[in-house]
Amino acid sequence: MKDIGIGIVGGGYMGKAHSVAFAAVASVFDTTLRPRLVRICASSDESAERYRATYGFETATSDWRELVEDPNVEAVVIASPQKTHRAIAEAAFALGKPVLCEKPLGISVEESQAMVDAAEKAGVTNMVGFNYVRTPATQFARKLIEDGRIGKVAYFRGEMTEDFFADPEIGGWRGQGAANGCMGDLSPHMINCARALMGPITSLCAIAETVHDTRAGEKVTNDDQAQMMCRFENGVQGHMFFSRVATGRKMGYAYEVHGTHGHIRFDQEDQNALWLYTTEGPEVERGFRKILTGPEHPDYLPFCQGPGHGTGYQDQIIIEAKDFLTAIATKTDIWPTFREGLEVNRVVAAVLDSSAKQAWVNVADY
Amino acid sequence: MKDIGIGIVGGGYMGKAHSVAFAAVASVFDTTLRPRLVRICASSDESAERYRATYGFETATSDWRELVEDPNVEAVVIASPQKTHRAIAEAAFALGKPVLCEKPLGISVEESQAMVDAAEKAGVTNMVGFNYVRTPATQFARKLIEDGRIGKVAYFRGEMTEDFFADPEIGGWRGQGAANGCMGDLSPHMINCARALMGPITSLCAIAETVHDTRAGEKVTNDDQAQMMCRFENGVQGHMFFSRVATGRKMGYAYEVHGTHGHIRFDQEDQNALWLYTTEGPEVERGFRKILTGPEHPDYLPFCQGPGHGTGYQDQIIIEAKDFLTAIATKTDIWPTFREGLEVNRVVAAVLDSSAKQAWVNVADY
Amino acid sequence: MKDIGIGIVGGGYMGKAHSVAFAAVASVFDTTLRPRLVRICASSDESAERYRATYGFETATSDWRELVEDPNVEAVVIASPQKTHRAIAEAAFALGKPVLCEKPLGISVEESQAMVDAAEKAGVTNMVGFNYVRTPATQFARKLIEDGRIGKVAYFRGEMTEDFFADPEIGGWRGQGAANGCMGDLSPHMINCARALMGPITSLCAIAETVHDTRAGEKVTNDDQAQMMCRFENGVQGHMFFSRVATGRKMGYAYEVHGTHGHIRFDQEDQNALWLYTTEGPEVERGFRKILTGPEHPDYLPFCQGPGHGTGYQDQIIIEAKDFLTAIATKTDIWPTFREGLEVNRVVAAVLDSSAKQAWVNVADY
Amino acid sequence: MKDIGIGIVGGGYMGKAHSVAFAAVASVFDTTLRPRLVRICASSDESAERYRATYGFETATSDWRELVEDPNVEAVVIASPQKTHRAIAEAAFALGKPVLCEKPLGISVEESQAMVDAAEKAGVTNMVGFNYVRTPATQFARKLIEDGRIGKVAYFRGEMTEDFFADPEIGGWRGQGAANGCMGDLSPHMINCARALMGPITSLCAIAETVHDTRAGEKVTNDDQAQMMCRFENGVQGHMFFSRVATGRKMGYAYEVHGTHGHIRFDQEDQNALWLYTTEGPEVERGFRKILTGPEHPDYLPFCQGPGHGTGYQDQIIIEAKDFLTAIATKTDIWPTFREGLEVNRVVAAVLDSSAKQAWVNVADY
Numbered sequence A, B, C, D: 001m002k003d004i005g006i007g008i009v010g011g012g013y014m015g016k017a018h019s020v021a022f023a024a025v026a027s028v029f030d031t032t033l034r035p036r037l038v039r040i041c042a043s044s045d046e047s048a049e050r051y052r053a054t055y056g057f058e059t060a061t062s063d064w065r066e067l068v069e070d071p072n073v074e075a076v077v078i079a080s081p082q083k084t085h086r087a088i089a090e091a092a093f094a095l096g097k098p099v100l101c102e103k104p105l106g107i108s109v110e111e112s113q114a115m116v117d118a119a120e121k122a123g124v125t126n127m128v129g130f131n132y133v134r135t136p137a138t139q140f141a142r143k144l145i146e147d148g149r150i151g152k153v154a155y156f157r158g159e160m161t162e163d164f165f166a167d168p169e170i171g172g173w174r175g176q177g178a179a180n181g182c183m184g185d186l187s188p189h190m191i192n193c194a195r196a197l198m199g200p201i202t203s204l205c206a207i208a209e210t211v212h213d214t215r216a217g218e219k220v221t222n223d224d225q226a227q228m229m230c231r232f233e234n235g236v237q238g239h240m241f242f243s244r245v246a247t248g249r250k251m252g253y254a255y256e257v258h259g260t261h262g263h264i265r266f267d268q269e270d271q272n273a274l275w276l277y278t279t280e281g282p283e284v285e286r287g288f289r290k291i292l293t294g295p296e297h298p299d300y301l302p303f304c305q306g307p308g309h310g311t312g313y314q315d316q317i318i319i320e321a322k323d324f325l326t327a328i329a330t331k332t333d334i335w336p337t338f339r340e341g342l343e344v345n346r347v348v349a350a351v352l353d354s355s356a357k358q359a360w361v362n363v364a365d366y
């Protein structure tokens, strides 16, 4: 097995998740490349050093350029705030280094486009951190739909709902700037999921709104919740709802897909179960069945030989790390690449504009 | 207790349900008026006589005018097809007789308006058969929202989904005519529910579409599924979805209401449970709780002293019969009256037009 | 259709349920016999008259002998306290009148035996009011097991749990006398269910105990909860648990049946769903499916043409009334007859004795 | 942070899980000791080398003595078959090295006793691999019970059910020998859980049996399923069921605890939810609430800042590794120690003997 030096920018929520993932992934998946935790970067020398010690990196820095340029860093993971993504990615691509970038790709369609261009020009591995689409359950749902297991699809409904901002007393930076709003920050996971399961979105009509105009005395400048009706390229109509004020919902990444011969339902709050209804067998015995993920489902067995034993949030990031290493090792693109991040951002832009115009819009116009 | 002579037009699905309800209601609720099953009407003499014998009516007829004019018939229940509702109701009102009319009220806004006018001019009891809004669970949900138990509402999502038409091999009259489409026939229950829980709908943007263009070789002329985004008069945004092709869904009368302090969820397929989340108590113990209906909830105790023992579909019709008798006895309007049926039809009309125009529309314009 | 005069002893919880049931049953099921509510009996003239008026009976009495001997009363329903069952039933049988007797049959094995003897000697219709076994879901479960749909059964677990006595501040007559204890009063429904699904119980080992020794200051003389391991005649091992102090459980009539090819689960708190797992189809798609009852399931269609619309507690009593009328009309025994009530009581006796002896006992010895 | 050299005996199912856990634990929990994966042992040189390469150990061996005696190995994890546990543990203790031993501790009470004696004599850290008791949900359940949150406990029901042996065509070594039977192999996790939540078991009465006498043509010599009624030292009665033939159950580590003021339910198949009912608040709003685990619950936050994002099977092993390292670093016993493994084995022995005798037995007699 060949080693590969990993550098991670950011040591917070996702920086930690990626650090753990790259520490564990080779044991879990028996990857051909074995990650070496070379360098971690955070906004101060002090925090960077703290992360280095905790996560077991060799070196630390508060300058991401130093990390990117470190010859021992052979692949870069970007887990710093959204506004930093572009510059870091472009620098890495300029040096021909593969990049796994956290969602959302850039802070605008323009930025995302530039990042895609840089990636494609460099011709190196690029991937966006849409981790939820990688659970065994959702991978399996995708396969069922592709295989026509539920017939011709008639309707898709998705949501991404949490309640971390339900209390209007909670304020801070999250209430400021489109990129930190519900659409900018929360919606991309579900838009990515919808695209994974249904394909591209052609047109949409949306409402995005601020539920709590002020928070802790300060004016809020971005959206708390949004919904859209949409039409997919395959002709199917869909609906999506996004909220950071959905009291009671903690990880409401949920969808349902209606087909002419079946129906699939999923809710990330019970991530080890996929619900499937099919029109097979006698009517008297039909019902939604709760399929527990197990060794038969995508990317489950490496975690556990027993069905129903379950994977969790961290395991999604490990699967992601495996895909990233595989893409590097095999020099193939593994979905979702930067281009997917760009397309998701385009939908975000279309939603905000549709809401302002109160009209249907074409996604291609953004 | 005073007797009241009941005449029912229609002996099919709902004619039977109302017959059973009026046979049982006085025992269940100890109503001040005791129904006497005087006369039943169906489209042929033969079927009318069969229904009479089975349901225990005194007399039968195939002419609804005869029923309406029968001096022993003191209140009329209309459980015949939609297109017959108006004439029967107007005839009954002309004689000053109370009417309980099945949903949808009329086949158009105009018809419904005429029926409301007739009812209000006559000044007699008039009610529409929106039975689902009468379950103990949904009555309780309504009360919780009114009492501010979940705070200020931020979002409403409703659906009315079934799958009786999912198979394109199933054809027949249901595939013909707007009144028999998903919007005309299926949506009114959920629109009524949304109005009960949230109040009037001001504007909306919708898609209505036919999923199976032909059925059993015949061209389909009405809609299989529809969705709408809407804005309620109280400022809240909502979404509703209606489908008769939602494979796997049998009685998908379901809703969720997000509030600043709580969240309510309901699904008629488990009609004896209401899910409630509140932000009370320590975070560590919060969760959606499954409240089983019981003697403490509206209109449950008369059916059973034990909580969790459950009510069913037929019991909703019994509650409806009780409300109708109470309205007559107390000479008060009991919601939902014909006016509610009219307002629901107005929303149906707005949905179909919005879908055609692909634009937001104001409900008041219909 | 021929009329049949019904007399009901008791106008309380179950007296009301049976009154409603006999008012509605002919309309629901199109029975060949149409019940006429002839006479109701309660412990005082005043209450009897009140029940008469509310439930729509022709006459009232506070003397059950008068009711039994009334020539217009052609069938007797016993819905009075347990200790009154035997004398009423024997009087009715002596006059050749059919009897539907509430559970438990008698207050002891001896009494129940005497009642069975009287019934069988008279050769008239006799039935015990085990209503839960009559839901569409449980009837269907029984059929699935009989048809071998889950293979050879390996394990049965049942429970009958409620919490109406969880609070030790609640006292009263229920805390006195074996017949009112958890075994005497609550367990029979589940023992009957176990026998319906699995057949006779051969031996058992049990614990019955009082959780709250005093209630509202008074000494409690009967059991609050009990459990038993058992062996069925078919060789399968089982377990049952009974409790009136199971905080949070409202209608915990629940069971699971493990078979070599499948698994069935049911909980009366969601009485319109039966959960079925089978080993058919590819492993990757297997799961417990939630079958919603509908027109395809036993005794559902008469209540509603739509699947998933649901039946409730009162509907079980209507099904029971239908079975009783059918047994009378066809002069056949319809299960569960008095003999079933006796066998259930035998198990209750065995449980109490096993608990006292702390040893396995043979049910046949009681 | 100080390093600590880890040696793992066994590279199969659990050997892998522990390897991943020790690779990740320091990053996840910021432990004071940072594991170095020094040596792995498997039954052949070839497999040991393969595991070494995949899991990232420094050296490999097929002789566990070599591993135990390796001066760089400072702590030993035993993840080899049951019959090997004793010798390895004793050798490690003799050298004063801490041991984390997979369940079940020894193959008999005698062996387990010897292992406890060796551990206590050596005075070094010793721990048994009961991982399920370490989920955030079950740790929280334990705390709720200890804090009296559900009042005085009245009943405990537990089960450990899987279906990997439901099909009688599946044979092999698992069908041979008490240690590989359902009691020997599967039950210990739930017995440990029951003890964690309820305390010691005093007496019990059990049935253990073989459902499929032959498998793939070979006679089966151990049990497929077993149940026991028991009495805990605190006076509460309980029931447990264990099965490897529970068709449809994949990870049926499930329990319910009834208290005078509340009720707790858990099922490992949905491991991120704990169900709690309390008698607080108005009756009309009471219900079982589904609490999703989150940062407020024990050992969750290190995995993820978001509630409801979920932990999985592998994360339990990481928590276990953290506890083991903490016990070593702080030189304190962290439950469950070897003594717990011994007590669990005592219960297993009592169950098998009770079943043979068909009588209640005292656990202390084993």
Ligand SMILES: NC(=O)C1=CN([C@@H]2O[C@H](COP(=O)(O)OP(=O)(O)OC[C@H]3O[C@@H](n4cnc5c(N)ncnc54)[C@H](O)[C@@H]3O)[C@@H](O)[C@H]2O)C=CC1
Pocket (backbone or CB within 6 Å): A009, A010, A011, A012, A013, A014, A015, A041, A042, A043, A044, A047, A062, A063, A064, A078, A079, A080, A081, A082, A084, A102, A103, A104, A129, A130, A131, A185
């Ligand atoms: N995939 C998922 O489930 C999630 C993805 N994210 C995404 O991950 C990214 C990071 O978010 P969090 O981890 O929540 O943020 P965080 O605030 O927890 O951590 C951000 C880290 O970036 C570092 N950082 C900030 N500016 C920097 C700079 N100029 N140079 C170097 N380091 C810098 C900080 O020191 C910190 O270590 C964002 O793009 C976010 O949208 C966040 C949460 C969940």
Ligand SMILES: NC(=O)C1=CN([C@@H]2O[C@H](COP(=O)(O)OP(=O)(O)OC[C@H]3O[C@@H](n4cnc5c(N)ncnc54)[C@H](O)[C@@H]3O)[C@@H](O)[C@H]2O)C=CC1
Pocket (backbone or CB within 6 Å): B009, B010, B011, B012, B013, B014, B015, B041, B042, B043, B044, B047, B062, B063, B064, B078, B079, B080, B081, B082, B084, B102, B103, B104, B129, B130, B131, B185
């Ligand atoms: N509230 C609810 O849950 C439901 C309401 N409905 C509504 O109930 C009404 C009746 O529907 P169903 O009972 O399903 O229909 P159905 O086809 O089962 O029965 C219709 C009955 O009306 C009689 N009828 C037809 N034309 C007549 C005429 N000109 N004069 C007298 N009788 C006539 C027929 O003989 C038949 O007895 C409709 O308005 C429908 O939308 C239907 C199903 C469920």
Ligand SMILES: NC(=O)C1=CN([C@@H]2O[C@H](COP(=O)(O)OP(=O)(O)OC[C@H]3O[C@@H](n4cnc5c(N)ncnc54)[C@H](O)[C@@H]3O)[C@@H](O)[C@H]2O)C=CC1
Pocket (backbone or CB within 6 Å): C009, C010, C011, C012, C013, C014, C015, C041, C042, C043, C044, C047, C062, C064, C078, C079, C080, C081, C082, C084, C102, C103, C104, C129, C130, C131, C185
């Ligand atoms: N199947 C089921 O789900 C249930 C069955 N039951 C059973 O139903 C029976 C009655 O119980 P409940 O209705 O709960 O009791 P209840 O106390 O509500 O009503 C008892 C009725 O019997 C009358 N009564 C008492 N003594 C009488 C006498 N000597 N002569 C004539 N009438 C007399 C009372 O006036 C009262 O109307 C019992 O056997 C009980 O075990 C009770 C509840 C549920």
Ligand SMILES: NC(=O)C1=CN([C@@H]2O[C@H](COP(=O)(O)OP(=O)(O)OC[C@H]3O[C@@H](n4cnc5c(N)ncnc54)[C@H](O)[C@@H]3O)[C@@H](O)[C@H]2O)C=CC1
Pocket (backbone or CB within 6 Å): D009, D010, D011, D012, D013, D014, D015, D041, D042, D043, D044, D047, D062, D064, D078, D079, D080, D081, D082, D084, D102, D103, D104, D129, D130, D131, D185
């Ligand atoms: N906590 C849990 O959830 C689970 C615990 N276990 C327990 O873990 C232990 C191991 O079971 P599995 O991992 O399922 O077994 P396995 O068969 O997958 O792996 C056993 C490993 O031990 C090695 N081995 C066997 N004999 C050896 C010897 N004499 N010297 C050195 N290495 C030897 C084998 O080469 C193999 O690598 C058992 O005690 C079992 O009860 C097993 C499964 C789940």
